[in-house]
Amino acid sequence: MASFTVSDIPSLSGKVAIVTGANAGIGLQTALQLALHGAKVYLATRSESKTAAAISQLEGEHPELLGRLIWLKTDLISVKSCQAAAKEFEGKEERLDILINNGAESHTPFELTEEGVSRTFAVNYLGHFVLTSSLLPLLERTARFSGSDVRIVNVSSMANMYAPASTTFKSLDEFKATCAKGAQLDGFWRYMARYGHSKLANILFAKELQRRLDAQSIPAITVSLHPGSVSTDGAKKAVGFLYPLANLFFTTPFNGALTSLFAATSPQVLKDKDTYKGAYLVPYGKLGKESDLAKDEAMAGRLWDLSEQAVKEIDEKGHI
Template sequence: MGFLFSKPRYDPTRDIPDLTGKVVIVTGANAGIGYHTADQLARHGAKVYLACRTESKAREAIATIECATPSLKGRERLVWLPLDLSSLHSAQEAADEFLEKEKRLDILVNNAGRLAGPYVLTKDGIEQSVSVNHVGHFVFTMALLPLLKKTTKQPGADARIVVVSSEMYDLLGRQSRFESLEDFNDRQAPPGKENNSITEWRRYGTTKLMNILFTHELQRRLDEEGSLITAIALHPGSVATDGVHASSPWWMRFMQLIVSITPLEGAFTTLFAATSAQVAAEREKFKGQYLVPYGKLQQLKGKAGDARLARTLWATTEKVVEGVLGRPVT
């Protein structure tokens, strides 16, 4: 965590290129890292869809961004896209709504995530953190993938998929079979202990492992078919958001006071992955990789680099989605 004690060299004001004409989606963009990601991308010329569950929070975020940058007002550069990742039908409907409105998609930032929380199954029968952090984003991404591919064929295009993971994938993410829905729904604790703080964070860590495995397998498949989309997973840093503070035990909150970075700084690695000219110039170096603040490559640990496990996760996710939506993933 040495990067937490050094001044960031990345400066979005200086380092984000002109994004005029680009179309972007940021999930969970109403607060925290997602908010600052959407803010910076819009400031640099992109049309940004804030894919969020709650309309009031999305519109409040849009109003705040427009207030800080008055030139954005009245230009339809910030748009709310209804998205509830705990529902696979909502994820599909959100993608369908976007596809009806836009003819290109340059950057997809899968930022939204459920932090450590009680064990709950969604209406789809999927553990809520797994649905929000992985399966919902899988449905959303796969539905948008044809447009991302189409965008790569346009002049000057540089389509990217950015997946916000966490270093917790290694610290706490231990469940690693991913062979069935039962594995996805693993409580990771004996009955009666599934809602203690350590177990809740363990389940969160497992979903962050899923994020990385998904990104690697997605990039492998894109490469196999010759697509020029670049997929990158990342750890944003130890970020002092309200959500992290509220869901953490006392000892984690104490550590956060010592080592945390601001939500804006937490968006830096996402912005680097989404827009950096260095990524475009050295695509072979960055594609399918895992970044840490601020835009540094880091070698993966443990099962996160297991290509066979990544394929297993993908296949099981397809089966789970088909079981809910009643049709194969397209």
């Protein structure tokens, strides 16, 4: 297929979208393009001040967006915050057409959250599972509207290849996993293993969600994707002092958003839905090859069940 550009995005007038991690980088560019094409976009982030500043800047550059970009308080590190965000959204809107699970962090020291989950796994995966599953009833209702085109997009990474080969998702212990082979918990390769572990979960989640939607004959499409090697704050942390050199090979956040935008809006996806349902995409909207672990349907089902168990335990006792 030809390269996808923002000019290929159809009118999104009347549609409502949520983009997590949308106050900077890929997420901000994604939210901007959705709004420029007519959607009402909720920026699901933790920081009100940073998001307000980002919205103000975009509205200053594009006055037509006034009132079309809205902050939705969402702390992906917390199951309870993601549940609250979904409840707040449902109190404001009667439909949700596009959900882009974009927020992520990488290369952070190992720590367990107050809810007993590895911080990287919580932010990159479990928070998105909770937000999405909490919004599923609304997504399903929207999908049954006449002429609807509901898309759920998980921004993963080619780093899913770096998930530990021992990953099985047979126990909640993996939600606490250091992904380190020894006592040393931090450093580049431990960071990459934890990041890859969480990004593997993003892909498995998308595939299992699509299976469940299909089983219930709900006409919605879910995909996962690698956005490319993008010049972001996370990338700067990842390569450290080599960033000035590595940056020569990175693309911009604008280009990094294109595959998310393709997945969320392209008429091609709807036209060839059987091809794209549960698919893993690479820039810019091409079908990609995920790791062997990411193709494991049984593991995807186990991950879903474990995620529901984790949420239940956190709801009942505050932690897993």
